[in-house]
Amino acid sequence: MKQRIEKLISSIHDDEAVLVTSYPNIFYYSGFTSPDACLLLTHDESYILTDSRYFIQAREEAPDLKLYNISNGLDSLLKRIAEKNIGYEEEHLTVARHRKLQKRLPREFELVKMQKNINAPRRIKGKGEIEIIAAAEKIGDMAFLHILDYIKPGVSEREIALELEFYMKRQGASALSFDTICASGVRSAMPHGTASDKPIEKGDLLTLDFGCVYKGYCSDMTRTVAVGKIGEKQKEIYDIVLKAQKEAISKIKPGLKCSYIDSVARKIITDAGYGKNFGHGLGHSVGVEIHEMPSLSPKCDDIIKSGHILTVEPGIYIENFGGVRIEDLVAVEDNGIVNLTNSEKELIIV
Ligand SMILES: [Mn+2]
The missing domain is CATH 3.40.350.10 (Creatinase/prolidase N-terminal domain)
Known part of the structure; x- marks a missing residue:
């Protein structure tokens, strides 16, 4: 201090x-x-x-x-x-x-x-801070694994969010990083659709975006899962978002502009025909607060540095249809990144 x-x-x-x-x-x-x-x-x-x-x-x-x-x-x-x-x-x-x-x-x-x-x-995190954020993100990983068994047709979004939140606090979280986003079916087209009373239905895409506060630092992750068999277009947008997310992560290293990393993901989504369905920036820094600077947005020309903790969270959202977002939290090091999120991101069908 x-x-x-x-x-x-x-x-x-x-x-x-x-x-x-x-x-x-x-x-x-x-x-x-x-x-x-x-x-x-x-x-x-x-x-x-x-x-x-x-x-x-x-x-x-x-x-x-x-x-x-x-x-x-x-x-x-x-x-x-x-x-x-x-x-x-x-x-x-x-x-x-x-x-x-x-x-x-x-x-x-x-x-x-x-x-x-x-x-x-606060922009550059020290070793101790990165360790705490990694531990916070690990709670998120465990919570995601825990909640997979809980997601079933008929269970409401609210019940799923509550179970997730309860679990994270059980694991040592002191608070939530933000209101848990739990949006299924057509509601998953809302990038920030917080949990409602809507029951989960077969054929839904379900987006869970959540995080906890651990020892004063925030975690943040998003996974979208399929409930039973989903359609071709749902699978198509999932694959595009996943490709964009992986590609953007692989490019992150010190010395590059934040806006460049955004453009890597944005190009893949735009080339696939969904550019207008990805309205938000690719990511943001995380620390004591859930949204810190710099951000991985088209407007942010800050230079990426070792010690930045960044989210990478592209999405595709289609009104009256549904949406997909996949988000990992990465720590920038001298030669690249360490991904602090270890949850599966190939499509999970529950
Ligand atoms: Mn985020």
Whole structure:
């Protein structure tokens, strides 16, 4: 944690301090797991600002930071710091809170936007972070294997999602990365179709996109399975998506543009005649948050680097018919990738 704070502080000017207010960044820079806090990071000292409900927890989880009782107001804390420009998270701090803060700050202090600096160190994951994300993804793999026995005609999407979620928590997950997507039949044409009361039917494609939070980090994976015998067109789009996904993964290595990897998958899907049915980007980074930067989208010209954790998740969605998405989570290394998702991705018929 100390090194993370040092890295951030070394990226800003001598007269700048940083106020961290979003939960993901509070966790990343301090290890503190309550959203009811903020961090004030200066060139000399780092403070965790919270109230008495969290003192014990803060001392345990964030021993590197000095504890400051926010109930005492900001004045006495501000007197201790030399920096006069306070960087803040403009993508998180509400307008109301910004106004309030500005009113409370003594005249000599100024608030400056600093989201980019604050988020930048999170892009490259360290060895320890990658190990945690791999463990989180392993819970996903086990959950997928577990749920295969559970998918049967007549069982509702909601029951399947619940079983999946219960299982992941049993395995040590503290939360879900996002609302589980469990979409069958024509509903699988909705890329983000969360579980409904629709029962699974024979001949359905069923898309499961899910993830869990483990030790503060997210996992993410998607598999589409066939329920009984499916039609030729369903099989056709499955094969195209699988080919696009495998091909894109095989191309990922440091030094390439993110948009290039998107284009590899997009070309395969477009050449097969389904370009307009693949509306979203190919993937995104994953870490403390489920969606981080850089993303594997047509618009992202960032360069892929060792330490990026990326999803690769092409899809084809056809309204009133159904859809397919297949998603793996990969860790970029110096010479290529390690795929953190180990679930079968050849078509599974349950
Ligand atoms: Mn994803």
